[in-house]
Every structure is written in C-alpha cells, then in structure tokens.
Amino acid sequence: MRGDRLLTILLMLQAQGRMTANELAEKLEVSERTIYRDMDALSGAGIPVFAERGKNGGWSLLENFQTNLTGLKESEIQALFVSPSDQLLDDLGLTRPSEEARNKVISSIPAIYREKAKEVWNRIYIDTSSWRSRKEKIDTFDVLKDAIWQDHKLKIVYERADGQISERIVEPLGLVAKGVNWYFIAAKENGEIRNYRASRIHTAVTIDETFCRPEHFNIARYWEGSKKAFIEELPIYDVWVKVPKSMLLTLSFTNHFVRVVEVRAQDHDSFIPVKLSFHTEEDAKRYLLGFADQLIIIEPEDLHHKIFQLAESIVVSHKLGDKRQFRKRVGDCVIHSY
Known part of the structure; x- marks a missing residue:
C-alpha cells in the first residue's frame, strides 16, 4: 500500500506543481505525519522533493524534474x-x-x-443513446466548440422551448452531453450563467472580443447543481394505476415524461398497483389513453372521466361516429374506474 501511495504522491506533485502536507493528507486519507514520512522515503530513494515554508509554501519537485511512471495498477x-x-x-x-x-x-x-x-x-462498450432517440442536428456546433476554447464572445439567435426567438451576446463556458443531447453553457452579459439546448441555437457568430472566465468555475459541479434545481422545480402530478405484471416494464419504455415511483404487491385480482409521476395532468391523460383498456386508474378519482372526455373528442375529430354510439360501444372498456 505504501508503494502505491508514494507513486500517487509523485504523480500529484508532477501534475499540481506544489501541494501542502495537509492537501496531500486529505486526498490520500492519511495523517500529515504519514505524509512527512513518505517525503523522507521519496527523498531517500533519490526523488528531488523539497519543502518551502510560508503562506504559499508546500511540497514540490525540483524544477523540470520528470519521470516516466509505469506503475499503473x-x-x-x-x-x-x-x-x-x-x-x-x-x-x-x-x-x-x-x-x-x-x-x-x-x-x-x-x-x-x-x-x-x-x-x-x-x-465493455458504452452506448449513451436511447432505443428510439434520433440524433439532433446542430448546425452551429463547430462554432460553439471553437468559441469555448478561444474564450471569444458569441452572438447567438436562440429559440426557447415555448418557441420564442431572441438574440443575445454570451460568454461560452462549455458543452455538456446529456444522453445524446448537447447543452451549451454560457454566461450572459450580466454574469448570469445559463444552459442552452444546442440544437435550438439557430445561428452563432463569433465576436472579436474575448472575456475572462469566472474564477473557480467548474462545469461538472455547475451542471450537477443546475440539474438538481431543474428537477426540483418541475411540477408533479401523481397517478395510481393497476396493471398486469406483464406490463410493468412497458410503463417506463416510452419517450413520455413519466416515472415509476412505487410498485406494490400484486392484488388478489392479479393486478399490481403502481404509482406513476408526471409533470402535468395533460401529460398523464395523453400517456394513459395510449394504454386503452390495459390498465385501471385508481387515483385521482376524476382522472378516468377526463380521459374518457379526451377519447370522445378524438373520435369526434376523426369523424368515427357520434358520442352516443361511442359511449355505447366502448362503455367501461377504455378506462376502468373504482
């Protein structure tokens, strides 16, 4: 174990330049006294490590010292x-x-x-795409990539999720891949950092003006915080249904925004109670209607009636018969209620 630790210290000093005994101890989960003993061991093995005192001091390697390390586990x-x-x-x-x-x-x-x-x-092979997803077309992707490396401001024309289009000047900070979709992370002129769906950036033009990246900005840490905030702000609409056991996997095999929250033990009628979570009631209605008579709605009690009304409107819009004929023919088969 000590040999691995000494090798790790050498790699860290080579990469970081200078580190305090406290920093090394925290990263390696040992005491500072152990670090001092390790430094004596490295020095005794001919590795030119030395310590500098003072506010900006710490352990470092002799300038220009490099070693070829092949001790990978x-x-x-x-x-x-x-x-x-x-x-x-x-x-x-x-x-x-x-x-x-x-x-x-x-x-x-x-x-x-x-x-x-x-x-x-x-x-081992990693495929980040979903079964039915299609690759998004991003005409501006090359411009976005260049801008994040060059620290040049961009003028972009962006289409929001609601279809509203606006022009803005941004400071590119990075790109994040979520599944197979790319998100462009950039700061507005007031310093606020925002996420932009890359496929909705219609045009991107480089401005001959550089900017200074925010100090200590960490894209991974930022994205995790942004993602958590987004999820917490999403509206929630929960529905209890009963389904045959054979349908459990089918419930989540969809492109809809639905999540299986809870699955209870099978009832005496061979149906399994399942709690589904949607963003809105409208999402729930359209999703559940697609299963026709294969599931039973338990809660909310009024949801089955709303879905029945939606089914009626579909029939009328497609001129497949009047409402009376539809009610007589379908009855309780489309959606059962309790």
Missing part, C-alpha cells in the same frame, strides 16, 4: 481503456484522436498489462 489501466461514447466523440471530432491516444498509452505501459488493456475494448 490493473484497475487503473481498465479505467483508462473503457470505451467512451462513439457518438459523443464523433460530435466533438475526437474519434480518431481518441484511438491514437489509447494506442500511445498502450505502447507505454508494461508488456504484462498490454493485452489486458486491449481486451477492455472487447468486453
């Missing part, structure tokens, strides 16, 4: 060679560079691990 090699999403790499134009980088890493690791590293490609 097997699990670390596996982590490096797990295949990323081909589609996302292709979107970023990094498919070929990714393959070339992995080949270079393979050539640098010990021979005893080389074949195991290659085998990872044949044993």
Whole structure:
C-alpha cells in the first residue's frame, strides 16, 4: 500500500506543481505525519522533493524534474481503456484522436498489462443513446466548440422551448452531453450563467472580443447543481394505476415524461398497483389513453372521466361516429374506474 501511495504522491506533485502536507493528507486519507514520512522515503530513494515554508509554501519537485511512471495498477489501466461514447466523440471530432491516444498509452505501459488493456475494448462498450432517440442536428456546433476554447464572445439567435426567438451576446463556458443531447453553457452579459439546448441555437457568430472566465468555475459541479434545481422545480402530478405484471416494464419504455415511483404487491385480482409521476395532468391523460383498456386508474378519482372526455373528442375529430354510439360501444372498456 505504501508503494502505491508514494507513486500517487509523485504523480500529484508532477501534475499540481506544489501541494501542502495537509492537501496531500486529505486526498490520500492519511495523517500529515504519514505524509512527512513518505517525503523522507521519496527523498531517500533519490526523488528531488523539497519543502518551502510560508503562506504559499508546500511540497514540490525540483524544477523540470520528470519521470516516466509505469506503475499503473490493473484497475487503473481498465479505467483508462473503457470505451467512451462513439457518438459523443464523433460530435466533438475526437474519434480518431481518441484511438491514437489509447494506442500511445498502450505502447507505454508494461508488456504484462498490454493485452489486458486491449481486451477492455472487447468486453465493455458504452452506448449513451436511447432505443428510439434520433440524433439532433446542430448546425452551429463547430462554432460553439471553437468559441469555448478561444474564450471569444458569441452572438447567438436562440429559440426557447415555448418557441420564442431572441438574440443575445454570451460568454461560452462549455458543452455538456446529456444522453445524446448537447447543452451549451454560457454566461450572459450580466454574469448570469445559463444552459442552452444546442440544437435550438439557430445561428452563432463569433465576436472579436474575448472575456475572462469566472474564477473557480467548474462545469461538472455547475451542471450537477443546475440539474438538481431543474428537477426540483418541475411540477408533479401523481397517478395510481393497476396493471398486469406483464406490463410493468412497458410503463417506463416510452419517450413520455413519466416515472415509476412505487410498485406494490400484486392484488388478489392479479393486478399490481403502481404509482406513476408526471409533470402535468395533460401529460398523464395523453400517456394513459395510449394504454386503452390495459390498465385501471385508481387515483385521482376524476382522472378516468377526463380521459374518457379526451377519447370522445378524438373520435369526434376523426369523424368515427357520434358520442352516443361511442359511449355505447366502448362503455367501461377504455378506462376502468373504482
């Protein structure tokens, strides 16, 4: 274990430049006294580590010191060679560079691990797309990619979810892939950071003006916070239904915004009570209508009547018969109630 820790310290100092004993102790989950002993061990092994006192002090390596480290553990090699999403790499134009980088890493690791590293490609494959999703067309993607690397402001024309179109100047901070969809993260001129669905950016023009990125901005931390806030603000409409056991998997195999919240034990009538959560009542009505007589609505009590009215309106709009004939023919078969 100590050998792994010494190697990790060396890697961290090589990457960070300077770290305090406290920082190293926290990251490695050991005491500062242990770190001091490890530094003595590294120094004794001929590694040029030295400490600087003062406010900005800490442990560091002699300037320009580099070492070729091949002490990767097997699990670390596996982590490096797990295949990323081909589609996302292709979107970023990094498919070929990714393959070339992995080949270079393979050539640098010990021979005893080389074949195991290659085998990872044949044993684990990551596909981030859903079964029915289609790839979004993003005409401005190349401009967005260039802007986040160059720190140039952009003038974009953006279409909101409600169809409203506006023009704005933004400061590009990054791109986030959620499933197969891309989101453009940028700061407005007042400093407020916003998320933009990349496929809804109609045009993006680079402005010959740079900006300073927000200090300590971390895109992963920002996205997790933004996602959590978005989920918490979503409206909730819960529905209890009864379904045959064979339908349980079908309930969530859909593109609708529905979530299976709770599944109870099977009733005496061979139906299973299930709690479904939607964003709105309208979402629930349209989703449940699609199952026709295959499920039974328990709560809310008035929902079955509202769905029945929706079904009637569909029949009338398609001129398949008048309402009286529809009621007589369908009866309680479309949606059962209690």
